[in-house]
Amino acid sequence: MTLLAFARGPAMQAATLIMIAGMFWRLAGILLLRRKTAHAAARTPFLLRLAGGAKTIVTRTVPRKNFWPRVASGVSLGWVLHIGLFVILFAGAPHILVIHQITGLSWPNLPKGVIVIASALTLAALVALLARRLTHPVLRLLSNTDDYLSWLLVFLPISTGILLSGETVAGYGTLLALHIFSVEALMIWLPFGKLMHVALVFAGRGMMGFNFARKGAAT
Amino acid sequence: MSTPPADPAANAMRSFISDIGPTISLALESCVHCGQCAEACQYYVQTGDARYTPIHKIEPLKQVYHREVGPFAFAYKFFGLAPKLTTEKLTEWQDLIYDSCNMCGRCSLICPMGIDIADLVEQSRHGMYAAGLAPQDFLGALAEKEHASGSPFGLTSVQFRDLLHDIGAKHNVTMHVDEPQADIVPTVSSIDVKTYPGSMAAIAKILNHIGASWSFRTDGFDADNVSLTAGDRDGQNVITQSIVKAAIAGGATTLVMPECGHAFTEMRWEAANAYGKDLPFRVVQITELIAEHIASGKIQVNKAPQNATYHDACQLSRRGGATAAPRVILAALGVALHEMEDSGDAGWCCGGGGGTALIKRAQPLRDKAFAIKQKQVEATGADIVYTSCSGCRQTLDHGGKAAGWNKTVGSLLELVADNLIPPSPPGLPQPAPLTSLKAPAGSGII
Numbered sequence: 001m002t003l004l005a006f007a008r009g010p011a012m013q014a015a016t017l018i019m020i021a022g023m024f025w026r027l028a029g030i031l032l033l034r035r036k037t038a039h040a041a042a043r044t045p046f047l048l049r050l051a052g053g054a055k056t057i058v059t060r061t062v063p064r065k066n067f068w069p070r071v072a073s074g075v076s077l078g079w080v081l082h083i084g085l086f087v088i089l090f091a092g093a094p095h096i097l098v099i100h101q102i103t104g105l106s107w108p109n110l111p112k113g114v115i116v117i118a119s120a121l122t123l124a125a126l127v128a129l130l131a132r133r134l135t136h137p138v139l140r141l142l143s144n145t146d147d148y149l150s151w152l153l154v155f156l157p158i159s160t161g162i163l164l165s166g167e168t169v170a171g172y173g174t175l176l177a178l179h180i181f182s183v184e185a186l187m188i189w190l191p192f193g194k195l196m197h198v199a200l201v202f203a204g205r206g207m208m209g210f211n212f213a214r215k216g217a218a219t
Numbered sequence: 220m221s222t223p224p225a226d227p228a229a230n231a232m233r234s235f236i237s238d239i240g241p242t243i244s245l246a247l248e249s250c251v252h253c254g255q256c257a258e259a260c261q262y263y264v265q266t267g268d269a270r271y272t273p274i275h276k277i278e279p280l281k282q283v284y285h286r287e288v289g290p291f292a293f294a295y296k297f298f299g300l301a302p303k304l305t306t307e308k309l310t311e312w313q314d315l316i317y318d319s320c321n322m323c324g325r326c327s328l329i330c331p332m333g334i335d336i337a338d339l340v341e342q343s344r345h346g347m348y349a350a351g352l353a354p355q356d357f358l359g360a361l362a363e364k365e366h367a368s369g370s371p372f373g374l375t376s377v378q379f380r381d382l383l384h385d386i387g388a389k390h391n392v393t394m395h396v397d398e399p400q401a402d403i404v405p406t407v408s409s410i411d412v413k414t415y416p417g418s419m420a421a422i423a424k425i426l427n428h429i430g431a432s433w434s435f436r437t438d439g440f441d442a443d444n445v446s447l448t449a450g451d452r453d454g455q456n457v458i459t460q461s462i463v464k465a466a467i468a469g470g471a472t473t474l475v476m477p478e479c480g481h482a483f484t485e486m487r488w489e490a491a492n493a494y495g496k497d498l499p500f501r502v503v504q505i506t507e508l509i510a511e512h513i514a515s516g517k518i519q520v521n522k523a524p525q526n527a528t529y530h531d532a533c534q535l536s537r538r539g540g541a542t543a544a545p546r547v548i549l550a551a552l553g554v555a556l557h558e559m560e561d562s563g564d565a566g567w568c569c570g571g572g573g574g575t576a577l578i579k580r581a582q583p584l585r586d587k588a589f590a591i592k593q594k595q596v597e598a599t600g601a602d603i604v605y606t607s608c609s610g611c612r613q614t615l616d617h618g619g620k621a622a623g624w625n626k627t628v629g630s631l632l633e634l635v636a637d638n639l640i641p642p643s644p645p646g647l648p649q650p651a652p653l654t655s656l657k658a659p660a661g662s663g664i665i
Binding site for chain 1: 239240241242244245246248249250251252253254255257258259263264267269270272274275288289290291327328329330331332333334335487488489490491492494495496497498501502536537538539540541542560561563564565
């Protein structure tokens with residue numbers, strides 16, 4: 001079995017299994033804890049609370065204008081990173097092909113040059129975020145191994161993807177195998193660290209929005 | 220908690236664990252260490268000290284969660300990723316959990332992951348109190364007294380009854396006390412009792428004005444609930460249950476909370492949980508009741524043209540959903556309202572919330588927090604600051620005096636009581652009622 005075949009086959013199957021099982025375990029560990037009933041009379045009916053949860057999932061993407069001046073740089077970098085990742089993953093031709101192979105779904109891709117620019121911007125945002133984490137007193141205090149490991153595991157797929165698009169430092173097969181391995185490393189770590197926010201962000205915002213809508217309070 | 224527990228850390232740990240359910244678990248799992256909460260916290264903004272980052276303040280709770288409760292607790296324990304909680308660590312965190320947190324919830328409002336950090340601080344205080352680590356001077360001591368007597372200042376039922384009669388006589392207002400049946404039962408805050416007794420006369424005046432069947436109850440009256448901010452869950456429940464029992468005994472359909480933010484939080488949002496089922500009466504804050512009766516036309520007020528700003532008590536607006544009511548009242552009074560740069564749901568705490576006003580050593584830090592409010596009030600050009608929380612009022616009064624500013628701090632409740640228009644005699648045209656409880660257009664409040 002070639003390195004690429006191993007990366008595409010058993011390694012991908014194992015990474016997928018670990019990711020799904022880990023995510024399931026973590027979410028179950030959160031949601032199956034004993035729940036306390038809120039008895040206080042709600043200000044809003046149940047449907048409006050649900051709407052509050054849905055709204056908060058969207059609105060917490062942008063800080064309120066009162067907060068904006070103090071958080072603009074960090075939030076902007078975060079947007080570049082996340083939008084960049086979205087574009088690379090869902091508008092890059094090779095990724096759409098993979099999605100098509102798995103799900104049968106397909107859509108038009110963006111030109112390769114656009115994806116390369118998006119990758120470069122994403123990588124630059126990632127580097128800037130690391131520099132910020134290393135120098136900002138609050139971020140330095142909060143940061144732990146998970147933060148730096150998660151950073152590395154996002155950095156590797158993007159950087160190997162850029163190398164793959166140019167095929168400059170090694171052959172296509174080797175670079176593709178390295179790229180897939182880097183994605184698999186990310187998948188394996190995802191359920192155990194902060195990368196899990198890919199799922200928790202919806203649960204957290206939704207729960208807060210629901211609870212605060214119950215009070216008729218700002219979400 | 221006069222006698223320190225034998226193993227404070229073990230007590231704290233048990234308390235933390237008992238509080239953790241899916242909501243807290245989700246919050247503790249979700250943080251991505253973005254640090255945005257620091258930028259919403261007045262203590263970090265004013266000092267630049269990273270220790271005051273809100274999510275950092277709940278580190279002991281997080282440590283216990285990961286070691287004992289979380290989905291990967293076995294790994295955290297096995298690999299030593301979350302060490303066992305120690306009394307030393309709790310002691311080190313005492314000033315972060317108490318002195319430098321107003322539980323104002325601005326951090327919760329900014330968090331992009333939807334973590335209610337203020338709620339986590341409340342749970343953290345439960346553990347600290349169980350460990351005997353609530354600051355004794357004066358918060359912990361007052362909570363102990365409240366737990367034992369029902370009032371943080373030890374006010375007895377008889378003393379309260381006498382006080383009400385004295386206030387009634389002084390302000391020439393009929394006081395209803397311990398009536399066998401009353402639709403509306405108002406409560407008081409110990410700050411009102413101690414510092415602003417006129418507010419109790421104002422409540423009586425307004426309830427008499429609307430012709431309500433109402434009565435104070437001397438068997439459950441002090442809703443201040445210092446225990447809530449100290450972290451004494453048992454004391455909190457004792458106070459809450461006594462008020463619930465008193466309201467039920469009086470046949471109340473409405474329990475009215477005084478101008479006190481944390482009292483509202485407790486009785487409006489937490490009391491039913493302590494009671495174990497839906498309360499058999501509704502709970503409203505006095506400004507909400509006034510706004511309702513302004514809307515219905517039962518309350519008519521004289522115009523009180525003033526150049527004023529309004530300070531939102533965090534527990535009433537951002538955390539309580541009662542942001543619009545005071546603005547309805549101010550509009551009815553014809554007050555020229557100059558909103559602060561950050562007002563309504565995004566307003567800054569006065570600096571005294573969350574019981575910090577009762578922590579003596581926290582004064583220098585409190586003054587720094589107050590400086591934001593001072594600056595924003597002064598920028599409005601208003602002459603008067605109105606508020607609907609006597610705790611905020613006291614902090615603004617003290618902070619203003621210390622800063623030597625020329626602003627008057629007033630109670631919205633008392634302003635209404637002073638400007639009530641007696642109902643027109645039957646047969647004469649009645650003024651048209653307002654039709655909406657929404658804040659006035661242009662106020663920026665929804």
